[in-house]
Amino acid sequence: MxxxxxxxxxxxxxxxxxxxxxxxxxxxxxxxxxxxxxxxxxxxxxxxxxxxxxxxxxxxxxxxxxxxxxxxxxxxxxxxxxxxxxxxxxxxxxxxxxxxxxxxxxxxxxxxxxxxxxxxxxxxxxxxxxxxxxxxxxxxxxxxxxxxxxxxxxxxxxxxxxxxxxxxxxxxxxxxxxxxxxxxxxxxxxxxxxxxxxxxxxxxxxxxxxxxxxxxxxxxxxxxxxxxxxxxxxxxxxxxxxxxxxxxxxxxxxxxxxxxxxxxxxxxxxxxxxxxxxxxxxxxxxxxxxxxxxxxxxxxxxxxxxxxxxxxxxxxxxxxxxxxxxxxxxxxxxxxxxxxxxxxxxxxxxxxxxxxxxRNLECTQGLIMAEAVMMALAPKLGRLNAHHLVEAACKTAVAEQKHLKDVISELDDIKNNFSTAEISMIFKPESYLGNIQAQIDAVLQEAQTGVAK
Known part of the structure; x- marks a missing residue:
């Protein structure tokens, strides 16, 4: 070299x-x-x-x-x-x-x-x-x-x-x-x-x-x-x-x-x-x-x-x-x-x-929360039906350049199952982080004990 x-x-x-x-x-x-x-x-x-x-x-x-x-x-x-x-x-x-x-x-x-x-x-x-x-x-x-x-x-x-x-x-x-x-x-x-x-x-x-x-x-x-x-x-x-x-x-x-x-x-x-x-x-x-x-x-x-x-x-x-x-x-x-x-x-x-x-979280106008909406609906409508409904809403949001939350909020299946506050919570990115905090805790704990979890 x-x-x-x-x-x-x-x-x-x-x-x-x-x-x-x-x-x-x-x-x-x-x-x-x-x-x-x-x-x-x-x-x-x-x-x-x-x-x-x-x-x-x-x-x-x-x-x-x-x-x-x-x-x-x-x-x-x-x-x-x-x-x-x-x-x-x-x-x-x-x-x-x-x-x-x-x-x-x-x-x-x-x-x-x-x-x-x-x-x-x-x-x-x-x-x-x-x-x-x-x-x-x-x-x-x-x-x-x-x-x-x-x-x-x-x-x-x-x-x-x-x-x-x-x-x-x-x-x-x-x-x-x-x-x-x-x-x-x-x-x-x-x-x-x-x-x-x-x-x-x-x-x-x-x-x-x-x-x-x-x-x-x-x-x-x-x-x-x-x-x-x-x-x-x-x-x-x-x-x-x-x-x-x-x-x-x-x-x-x-x-x-x-x-x-x-x-x-x-x-x-x-x-x-x-x-x-x-x-x-x-x-x-x-x-x-x-x-x-x-x-x-x-x-x-x-x-x-x-x-x-x-x-x-x-x-x-x-x-x-x-x-x-x-x-x-x-x-x-x-x-x-x-x-x-x-x-x-x-x-x-x-x-x-x-x-x-x-800014980057918001740039898709809510599309990144589509899975969260689908999983919230699935227990009420069934997973496949919920998937089709949210997929169609996503296409509408893109075509009309609207926020997915606004499109979703107008659907009868959404109105019948969720309050305005519940819809807002679904669209908060921090509400859909799964077990990320538990994973971080496991990594930090592993560093303390030396034992992998």
Whole structure:
């Protein structure tokens, strides 16, 4: 990603986790943990592990030649091969004996996969925190606007009254499910990788399982039951959860951007100097945060397709499919973090125009209350008869450009069954909100107890 666009689509902390410097740092961390685990089990001398750890922590990252590493990676097929050569040479400069045990018994994919999982763990912490912040912001707005009546829309057409708080509550509920998904997958996906050349760890003789367990303990990751070089469901599950988070934010961005349309003008993104303007039209107030979120929601499914396709791998270790992850996964993380950051900005600073919400409720001259009238009549006339009567009244109201209430009030079936006050009550949008308040209460209660209802 060009740095010119990074501030629009990404988030700095997560971008840093997937930087070149950080990747090498995570790989060094994996190599150190491997040496310490092997010394713990007795596979290599403790002195070698101590030396590898000391040298790696003090000087290794500063001495890595990134230009040479980039050139060699194109020849080697992955970054681990030239990295191990450089790390071994760095250790050898200070302790030749210890350098013999760098990367002992491991294969390139062990280090790269484990480094990737370490990246995912740290990046997930940022994502989870951001989802939590969005969740709290949506909950707050659900409470603030729980009684603010607005029009609900289906198929992009006016449907029935809802409240703005209900819309926020639905968004909050989605964030709660996102948080639950993150928690549920952690123990399953955040596992070390250590299998050696073909997954058997034959190079470690009878100590393979013990080393894997010690390796996992060193890194505070889960111990897998077996090698997963060719089984990429862990990576895909992480990315899938991120994709759902991006999809959820994309739905929200679609909603608020439509509500920002000039003719609707019910909500607006926060204002700031230089934000949302046009290079030619001074009057424009563009939904720039929505544009960023929707771009992520457009891009991530394409990247997910690459990861799903990469699950079909050959035998014990793949050719090309594994490599595709290196391009897709970091971008999915970065786009997800960026989408959450933009969404939080809007949720916390959204401007609401209640007058326009009321105006839009009235713009159909009562047609949005047709179902309410039908359901009030149904017990007296039968549902189908009530439907035909109200449908005909709606057609009359449209043809004669009259308010539906006025047309309905002239019908004998209405006069015989309802008083003027009762008719007026039927046509009040706030009187036809169903169980919206109960739904909002359930979402707020779920946030208090952590138990879904």
């Amino acid at each position: 060009s740095q010119l666009y990074a501030s629009l689509f990404y988030q700095d902390d997560v971008t840093e986790i997937f930087s070149d410097q950080s990747l090498i740092s995570y790989m060094i961390q994996a190599e150190v943990a491997l040496a310490k685990a092997q010394a713990q089990v007795g596979v290599i001398p403790q002195s070698a592990a101590d030396s590898i750890e000391a040298i790696a922590q003090k000087v290794a990252l500063e001495q890595i030649d990134f230009d040479a590493l980039a050139t060699a990676t194109g020849l080697a097929g992955n970054i681990a091969i030239p990295f191990v050569k450089q790390l071994t040479a760095i250790v050898k400069q200070q302790d030749e004996a210890a350098s013999r045990f760098v990367h002992w018994g491991a294969t390139s994919q062990d280090i790269l996969d484990t480094a990737c999982i370490l990246q995912c763990r740290d990046a997930l912490q940022h994502v989870e925190q951001s989802v939590q912040q969005n969740y709290q912001a949506a909950l707050t707005q659900a409470q603030v606007y729980r009684d603010q009546v607005m029009i609900g829309r289906t198929w992009l057409q006016q449907a029935l009254p809802i409240t703005l708080g209900h819309k926020f509550a639905r968004w909050a509920s989605a964030f709660k499910r996102d948080l639950d998904r993150i928690q549920a997958m952690k123990a399953r996906v955040l596992a070390v990788q250590l299998g050696g050349a073909a997954g058997s760890l034959a190079s470690l003789l009878d100590q393979g399982s013990a080393v894997v367990e010690a390796f996992a303990q060193q890194l505070h990751l889960a111990t897998p039951s077996c090698t997963w070089h060719g089984e990429r469901d862990r990576i895909v599950e992480i990315a899938s959860v991120l994709a759902m988070i991006v999809g959820n934010t994309g739905k929200m961005a679609r909603d608020w951007s439509l509500m920002m349309q000039t003719e609707i003008a019910e909500v607006f993104e926060p204002t700031a100097k230089g934000r949302g303007g046009s290079s030619t039209m001074p009057h424009k107030r563009n939904p720039v945060a929505a544009a960023s979120v929707l771009a992520a929601a457009n891009r991530v499914p394409v990247l997910m397709a690459s990861l799903y396709q990469s699950m079909v791998q050959e035998h014990e270790r793949s050719l090309g499919a594994w490599h595709a992850e290196w391009l897709a996964l970091p971008e999915i993380f970065q786009l997800c973090a960026g989408a959450l950051s933009r969404t939080l900005d809007v949720l916390e600073g959204m401007e609401v125009n209640t007058e326009n919400m009321q």
